[in-house]
Amino acid sequence: MNNTYVHGYDSRESERLNDQASTLTELLHHDTHYPPGSRVLEAGCGVGAQTLTLASRSPQAQFTSIDISHASVAIARDRVAQAGHLNVEFQQADIFSMPFKAASFDHVFLCFVLEHLAEPVEALTTLRKLLRPGGTLTVIEGDHGLTAFHPDNAAARDAIQCQVELQSRAGGNALIGRQLQPLMVAAGLTSVQVSPRTVYVDGSRPEWAEGFTRNTFTAMIQGVREPALAAGLMQAQRFDEGVQALLRTAESDGVFCYTFFKAVGAA
Numbered sequence: 001m002n003n004t005y006v007h008g009y010d011s012r013e014s015e016r017l018n019d020q021a022s023t024l025t026e027l028l029h030h031d032t033h034y035p036p037g038s039r040v041l042e043a044g045c046g047v048g049a050q051t052l053t054l055a056s057r058s059p060q061a062q063f064t065s066i067d068i069s070h071a072s073v074a075i076a077r078d079r080v081a082q083a084g085h086l087n088v089e090f091q092q093a094d095i096f097s098m099p100f101k102a103a104s105f106d107h108v109f110l111c112f113v114l115e116h117l118a119e120p121v122e123a124l125t126t127l128r129k130l131l132r133p134g135g136t137l138t139v140i141e142g143d144h145g146l147t148a149f150h151p152d153n154a155a156a157r158d159a160i161q162c163q164v165e166l167q168s169r170a171g172g173n174a175l176i177g178r179q180l181q182p183l184m185v186a187a188g189l190t191s192v193q194v195s196p197r198t199v200y201v202d203g204s205r206p207e208w209a210e211g212f213t214r215n216t217f218t219a220m221i222q223g224v225r226e227p228a229l230a231a232g233l234m235q236a237q238r239f240d241e242g243v244q245a246l247l248r249t250a251e252s253d254g255v256f257c258y259t260f261f262k263a264v265g266a267a
């Protein structure tokens with residue numbers, strides 16, 4: 001996984017995940033609350049962008065946040081300590097061979113992780129088994145197929161498709177958001193509820209144009225420029241044209257829409 005993670009592990013990617021987390025906090029997390037004393041596993045915490053939100057919104061829950069990347073866990077640990085949260089323990093671990101006993105947790109949370117896994121149902125099944133009966137599993141994922149913008153631009157759509165294709169070649173699925181309900185049911189979760197969460201950005205929301213359209217979505221597409229060119233998926237000039245067209249949608253007369261999905265199921 002470390003070798004194939006399509007977004008990479010550099011500091012620019014960390015900044016992108018942080019911008020994404022802060023812009024989207026209310027949209028994705030207004031209903032993420034864990035009761036005092038509950039044991040919550042965050043799987044694939046990365047550099048802690050969601051961990052900070054989880055820990056601050058549920059200060060009396062006990063979080064265990066894991067990631068396969070040692071380096072990311074170290075950054076997340078520092079950031080959470082600097083923010084003064086005392087309710088998170090970190091550990092390096094692989095979702096597919098977790099060092100926890102069955103029924104160790106009341107809740108599991110994962111965000112933007114399944115999209116990178118070749119076997120999402122196996123991952124969800126492994127995580128479900130770590131829940132006590134009746135515990136919940138929450139998953140948040142995006143879906144690049146649900147991107148719409150004005151002015152529309154074919155090169156921009158092709159550049160987005162490069163990201164989808166590269167992620168697929170790395171074993172992931174950038175269109176996974178729409179599949180969360182069937183994936184969770186296949187993993188044995190019950191009472192699965194999915195809510196689509198649409199980011200809508202127009203000229204009246206300049207902070208979203210900056211935080212989401214520019215610094216999150218377009219930055220992510222820019223991040224695959226070199227691998228996309230190396231794989232011969234697009235010519236450099238056309239890729240750059242696509243990126244410029246995405247940036248153009250963040251201007252005061254542009255519009256950008258993207259849909260995330262949040263699913264909650266019970267063990």
Ligand SMILES: C[S@@+](CC[C@H](N)C(=O)[O-])C[C@H]1O[C@@H](n2cnc3c(N)ncnc32)[C@H](O)[C@@H]1O
Nearest residue numbers: 001017044045046049067068069094095111112
């Ligand atoms: C896009 S990042 C998301 C990080 C964080 N959840 C967030 O929303 O900012 C995906 C993370 O999943 C981690 N990951 C991928 N495969 C994993 C596995 N098998 N076990 C644990 N973590 C994994 C990666 O190392 C990476 O940090």
